Amino acid sequence: MRIEPLGDSALLVRVVEEFEAEKSLDAVLRATQQLELAEIPGVIELVPAYTTIGIFLDPARIEAFDQVRTNIERALEQDLEGTLPRVTTSIIEVPVCYESEFALDLEEVARHAGLPQDEIIHRHSTAIYRVSCVGFTPGFAYLSGLPPELATPRRASPRKEVPAGAVAIGGTQTGVYPRKSPGGWNIIGRAPLRFFDVERNPPALFQAGDRVRFRKILREEFDQLMR
Amino acid sequence: MNISVRSAGFLTSVQDLGRTGFRRSGVSLSGALDAHSLRVANVLVGNEENAAGLEVTFGTVRLAFADDRLVAWCGGPFSVRIGEENIAPGHIRFVGKDNELTMIAPNSGGRAWLAISGGIDVPLVLGSRSTDLRGKFGGHEGRALRDGDVLSLDKERRFTNRREKTDGGLAATDAKRRPGFQSAAPWGAPATWARIAPDRIALRIVKGIDWDLFRSEAQQSLGSSAFNVTPDSDRMGVRLEGPELQRTESSDLLSEAVAPGTLQVPPNGQPILLLGDCQTIGGYPKIAHVITVDLPIAAQLSPGATVRFQEASLAEAQALLHEREKDFALFRAGVGLHAR
Numbered sequence: 001m002r003i004e005p006l007g008d009s010a011l012l013v014r015v016v017e018e019f020e021a022e023k024s025l026d027a028v029l030r031a032t033q034q035l036e037l038a039e040i041p042g043v044i045e046l047v048p049a050y051t052t053i054g055i056f057l058d059p060a061r062i063e064a065f066d067q068v069r070t071n072i073e074r075a076l077e078q079d080l081e082g083t084l085p086r087v088t089t090s091i092i093e094v095p096v097c098y099e100s101e102f103a104l105d106l107e108e109v110a111r112h113a114g115l116p117q118d119e120i121i122h123r124h125s126t127a128i129y130r131v132s133c134v135g136f137t138p139g140f141a142y143l144s145g146l147p148p149e150l151a152t153p154r155r156a157s158p159r160k161e162v163p164a165g166a167v168a169i170g171g172t173q174t175g176v177y178p179r180k181s182p183g184g185w186n187i188i189g190r191a192p193l194r195f196f197d198v199e200r201n202p203p204a205l206f207q208a209g210d211r212v213r214f215r216k217i218l219r220e221e222f223d224q225l226m227r
Numbered sequence: 228m229n230i231s232v233r234s235a236g237f238l239t240s241v242q243d244l245g246r247t248g249f250r251r252s253g254v255s256l257s258g259a260l261d262a263h264s265l266r267v268a269n270v271l272v273g274n275e276e277n278a279a280g281l282e283v284t285f286g287t288v289r290l291a292f293a294d295d296r297l298v299a300w301c302g303g304p305f306s307v308r309i310g311e312e313n314i315a316p317g318h319i320r321f322v323g324k325d326n327e328l329t330m331i332a333p334n335s336g337g338r339a340w341l342a343i344s345g346g347i348d349v350p351l352v353l354g355s356r357s358t359d360l361r362g363k364f365g366g367h368e369g370r371a372l373r374d375g376d377v378l379s380l381d382k383e384r385r386f387t388n389r390r391e392k393t394d395g396g397l398a399a400t401d402a403k404r405r406p407g408f409q410s411a412a413p414w415g416a417p418a419t420w421a422r423i424a425p426d427r428i429a430l431r432i433v434k435g436i437d438w439d440l441f442r443s444e445a446q447q448s449l450g451s452s453a454f455n456v457t458p459d460s461d462r463m464g465v466r467l468e469g470p471e472l473q474r475t476e477s478s479d480l481l482s483e484a485v486a487p488g489t490l491q492v493p494p495n496g497q498p499i500l501l502l503g504d505c506q507t508i509g510g511y512p513k514i515a516h517v518i519t520v521d522l523p524i525a526a527q528l529s530p531g532a533t534v535r536f537q538e539a540s541l542a543e544a545q546a547l548l549h550e551r552e553k554d555f556a557l558f559r560a561g562v563g564l565h566a567r
Contacts, residue, residue, distance in 0.1 A: 005433065005516075005541055006484060006516065007435075007489065007544075008544035009486075009545075012483060045248050047250045047508065048251060050483065052481075052483040054484020054485075054486070054508075056247070056250070056484075059519065059548045059549070133482060133508055134507075136253065137253060138252060138255075139253050198365075207252070
């Protein structure tokens with residue numbers, strides 16, 4: 001574990017050096033919990049992502065930056081094994097319609113993988129994924145756990161507009177565009193859920209560490225769920 | 228009561244000190260790009276530091292007031308007037324019902340922040356009144372202002388934080404009756420806080436997490452070269468053009484937290500200085516960070532401007548930040564005493 005300055009009023013904790021989906025995320029979430037429980041004065045918020053935690057500080061509430069750093073180190077060193085609640089248990093199921101109307105780049109993904117389109121859908125919708133981090137746009141979750149044969153490079157030129165709910169593959173990751181936005185990932189379906197909603201707390205459906213499974217649905221069910 | 232936007236200018240938005248607590252859901256900080264300027268203006272008119280004001284970028288903004296208010300502004304070398312009368316930055320002025328307030332940006336561009344007593348009364352979205360322009364929520368209908376918009380102001384036009392809600396409206400009326408008060412309030416913000424217009428733009432930086440990933444020529448040229456601000460800069464970041472900052476090797480990095488002030492370098496070697504609307508995480512290497520006390524200068528950078536960077540130590544950056552916070556606390560207390 002290393003703590004590095006992220007400018008003069010934030011820190012970055014590198015919890016592990018190398019990313020291994022399950023192990024790194026568990027370690028990062030555990031450290032995040034430890035920091036939350038410690039309620040360190042001057043800490044505004046924490047941003048876990050892959051192998052790190054960003055810690056944002058409020059300079060107006062900090063007497064000495066070194067002290068905050070010491071408090072953070074102390075909080076992270078505490079052995080709370082067994083006393084912390086389990087990090088995440090539930091699997092979020094996301095219904096996805098993979099029909100051609102929504103699957104703008106399914107053909108390209110199939111071609112790249114050398115597999116029939118049905119097989120891409122089958123493999124995409126049976127794997128279990130894990131949220132490595134949320135960012136890029138509000139509520140956009142980067143999911144790890146994509147079957148390696150489905151990995152497809154990002155499009156050479158990003159689309160100016162990707163519809164809300166578009167399920168896509170970008171490199172070795174998959175994810176869902178929460179809102180209409182530009183995007184360069186390969187779109188293979190659409191999900192009829194609200195992935196980001198300012199009326200909710202937390203506003204994003206996914207949080208780092210959550211497990212996710214996609215369930216294949218037909219157009220009829222998609223329309224019903226959209227209502 | 229309210230203000231009518233007769234002319235919205237180039238890019239004017241409702242901003243407070245930003246939206247915190249939801250970065251892990253991918254929600255940007257947003258907020259005044261120069262939070263310090265908005266805090267100073269808010270304190271002057273008796274608002275909470277975090278009250279919502281207006282951020283004005285380029286162009287000419289004209290606002291008509293439906294009731295009596297106190298106003299103050301800070302920022303770039305704008306010309307701000309009530310009718311024909313000039314308002315100096317960092318000073319409070321009284322705006323009467325039906326008066327028009329005009330803010331004209333200098334030709335070179337820049338930004339200014341206007342605080343109005345009571346603050347702009349838009350709904351809190353995820354704990355903040357700031358406009359998230361990319362996310363399209365918060366502020367006034369989640370967007371920049373347009374001509375003809377009407378903004379509600381808090382009913383309470385209080386003058387000091389000490390006054391209770393019941394007599395809050397009286398302060399402004401008091402001010403109206405005191406002629407000396409109208410022309411120039413006897414207290415103002417320190418000149419360097421009020422008007423952000425340095426002759427030579429040099430931003431102090433501390434080394435970034437990925438400093439060592441860059442070639443020594445890149446590390447040197449960051450401190451020795453001039454960088455030009457390009458036209459595709461916006462509230463997310465100032466895009467710069469200068470010598471290519473090359474890395475020793477081009478391995479991919481995992482995305483991790485970034486912050487306003489982060490100087491990240493995409494593969495083309497041209498750095499981007501992140502501002503308040505920046506993404507919460509980023510995968511480009513972070514060569515350096517502009518120190519917090521210099522972010523007000525960064526928020527003034529307009530296309531065509533030239534900027535240089537100067538290395539500072541982390542201890543120095545934090546000491547300067549501490550000092551400013553102490554000075555600000557004194558300033559706030561001082562304004563409170565004057566206004567009592």
